[in-house]
Amino acid sequence: MSTIRHHGSNRMSQIVEFPLSGTMVVLAGQVSSDRSLDVAGQTANILERIDALLAEAGTSKNALTHAYIWLKHGTDFDAMNGVWDTWVSPGAAPARACVEAPLADPRLLVEIQVFALKP
Secondary structure (H helix, E strand, O other): OOOEEEEEOOOOEEEEEOOOOOEEEEOOOEOOOOOOOOHHHHHHHHHHHHHHHHHHOOOOHHHEEEEEEEEOOHHHHHHHHHHHHHHOOOOOOOEEEEEEOOOOOOOOOEEEEEEEEEO
16 A cells, blocks of 8 residues: 555645554654754754664655644744645655744754655
């Protein structure tokens, strides 16, 4: 059985069905290594880190099932999505939640956690 996505856009899918056999790769929440960047810069930095970690685990953003995003300021939603939308692979948008929340370091503006299948 392959991954099936319903009611999707480039940004996210409302439903993602995936097989239970195989391996699920779960990344810890990722934050920017450069905390002086604005939210778009931090998002780009995080997504680069996510690409590297997924590759290390033997998978990629093409196999995402779901993602959680925490923003320090809800007003940064559009700026973060401007980077996210260009990063997500067409036809492979994960189910996603995005909330405003205080983060562990006041310089952090965004944190992202993703889950992906490993072929």
